[in-house]
Amino acid sequence: MHKIWIIIQREYTSRVKNKRFLLVTFLVPLLMVGLIVGSAYFSFKGTEERKIAVVDPNGFFKDKLKNSRQLKFEFPKDIDTSNYQAKGYSDILLMPLFESDKKADYILRSKKSMGFSLQETISRKINAAIEDQMLEKAGIQQSVLDSIHQSAQIAELKAYEDEGKSSKESNAALAMGIGYASGLLIYITMFIYGTMVLRGVMEEKTNRIAEVIVSSVKPFELMLGKIIGIGAVGLTQFLMWIIVVMTLTGVGLSLLPADIQNQLQQLQESGGQMGAAGMAQASESAKNIYALQHVLSTTNWPLIIGLFLFYFLGGFLFYAALFAAVGSVVNEDPQDAQSLMFPITMPIIFSYIITNVVIQNPNTPMAFWASVIPFSSPMVMMARISYGVPTTVPYWELALSMVTLIGGFLLTTWLSAKIYRTGILMYGKKVTWKEMAKWAFAKS
C-alpha cells in the first residue's frame, strides 16, 4: 500500500505541475463567464429587426398590434406582395377579412425566412388583438382592457416544497439550471479524465515501461494508483474552479459603487422588506443583485456540491477502470483505441441524452432507473438532486444510487484489473472484445 501512494503522487504531481493544468484551471472559469456574458450580449444586440407591412381589410388591427424591439408593424397604403420589398419592408402580413368565429389563415410572406420564435410572437400578437377586439365588442372599454393587462403582469408564481410541516421556497428554473450544468460538467469531465487514464495506460504500454514497473509493483496497484492520481487531479481542478469563481464574485461585488453596496446591505438586513420608502430609494441594480442572491440562497449548496463531488468521483472511478482496461490492450495504433473506446463512450453519451430528458421530468420511472444504474447515475442523479432532497429524490433512492455506484465501480475495477494485468504485457497483437471478456471472467 505504501507503493500505491508513491504511484499516486507521481501521477498527481506530474499532471498538476504541468503548465496546461494551470492554464485550464484559470481559463475555463473565465471562458465560462465570457461565454455567458457574450451570449447574453449577442442575444440582445445581434437580433434582427423586422419591418412588417400589414394589409388589414378589417381596419381594427392598426392600434392593436403592439410594436416590440424586434417587430415593427406598419399599415401603409397601396402595398401588396409584389412591391413590399421595394418599399423597404422585410415582410408582409396579409390579414383575411375577419368574421368573428371562423378560423382564418393569416399569410406572412418574407424576403428572408423568419425564425420560429418570431413567428410564434406574431401569431400571439394577432390572437391577442383579436381577443381584445372581441372583448371590446362585448362592451369592455379599451382603457379597462389596458389596466387589466398591466395589473395581470404583476402576478408571479412562487412555488413552495412541502417538507413535513415546514415548506421551502423552490425555484424550478434554478433547479433546472443547476441540474443541467452539473450533468454537463460530469459528462465533460468524464471524457476528459477518462481519456487521460486511457492515454496514461497506453503511454506506459507503448513506452515499454509497464514491465519494468510491474516487476516492482502489482499491476493492480499500478492501475489503481493511476486512476486515483488522475481522479485527485480532477478534484483539485474542481476545488480550484470553485475558489476562482468565489473570488471573482467577491471581487465583482466589491467593485460595485458604494451606494449600491449600501442598499444591498440594507436589503439583506431587512430580508427584502424595506418598506415603501426604502424600496423606492433602492436602485434597480441593487434590487436585481439582491433578487439573484435571494434565488441562489433557496438552494442547498453544500449538499449539491458534496453530492457533485461524490458523483464525479464515483462516475470517474466507474468509467476510468474501463478506460484503463481498454488502454492496456491497445497496441501502437491509436485507431485501435478509437474503436475499442466506442463501447465505453456510448453509455456516457446515452446517459447525457437521458439527463436532458430527466431534467424536464425528474419523477418518471425512467428517471428513477437511470439514476440508480451506475452507467448513467452520476449524470442523471445530479440532474434530479437539484430539484431537492428529499422532496424530489427521497433519501432511500439517493442511498440506493450511491450504493450501486460504489458497487459498480468496485465491479468494473475488479474486472478491468484482470484485463489490464494480461493486456499491459502483451505486445503486437490485436485484442478483441471477446478475448477481453474471457480474461475478465477467467478465474483467479
Next chain:
Amino acid sequence: MEPLLSLSHLVKHYATQKAVDDISFDIQKGSIFGLLGPNGAGKTTLLRMITGIFYPDGGTIQLDGKHFDPLLDIREIGYMPEERGLYKKMKIGEQALYLAQLRGLSKADAMEKIKYWFEKFEMQSWWNKKVEDLSKGMSQKLQFVITVLHEPKLIILDEPFSGLDPLNANLIKDEIYNLAKKGSTIIFSTHRMEQVEEICDHIVLVNLGKKILDGTVADIKQQFKEYIFAIETNHPEMIKDNALFSIIDKADKNPNKVLVKLSHAVASNEVLKYLIEQQIPIISYNEVLPSLNDIFIQLVEDTHAKARAFQNIK
C-alpha cells in the same frame, strides 16, 4: 554450495500453448547464468515467473532456500526486461528516484545510490534531462543503472546489450563481472551466443517450453564435441584421408589449415604421431570445439520453434 534460485517443475499454460512445460534447474550463488532459447521458447514467461509478474500454474520457486514470495522478495530482484522503456517526459533523476522507491528503497537511500551509480557511469549531468533527449545507448545505460541500483541478490538481464555500441557494451559487461564478484547472481537471457560463451558460467537452453540443455559452458562443449581437429602446416597438400581421420574442410580462411574429423575411438595423439611420421611440418595442432551457436542451431533446428513463434493464443 547452496543454490540461490531453484526452480522445480515450473509450468505455465496459456490458453492454447504450454509456454513453460515442466522446467527445473538451479542457479548457484554468484554465478553468471545464461538462459538461452529461440524466440518464443518461453524465456520471457520463465523470467516473468521468477520476477513474480506471473504466478506459475504448477511447480515451485525457491529463492535463497525459502519459498519465493513475490511481495517480499521483490526487493532482492533487479529485472531488466527485453521490452523496456521509460517515461519520455519525465526527468531522468526523478525517474530513477521513482523506480527505486517502487523497488522499496527509502527516498534518502535511493538518492544516495543514484548518486553513486550516476557518478560511476558519468551520468551526473543527465539529472534534469528528459528521457526523450537520450540516445538509445544512453537510455540502455540508464536502464541498467535502474536495474542494479538497489543492490539486488538476483539480477535478471534480458538482452542487455541490444542497441549498445561496443564501448558501452564493455562498460556494462565489466559491471556484470563486478557485480558477480561482489556476490550478486546474474541471469542473462539472450539469443546472442558469442556473448553467452564469453560471459556465462552455466547455461540452460529452452525450446518449445522445455529444457533441452543444462550445464557449464565447458561441459556442454565437451558433450557436443565432434572430434574435429585443426592442423596447420606449410604443406597442406601432404595431408590425405586415412584410417585415422577424414578431411572435412580444406578451404579454411587460412589456406594452410586443414580440418579433420577423427575416426571412431582414435586418440588425438595417434594423429599427431602419424603426422610426425609422415614428416609433415606442423605449425599448430588443436582441437576445435563446437561453438554454442553451432550447438544451438543443431538442437533447435528441425523442431518447430519457428512455427511456434507465430502461434497465437486464440
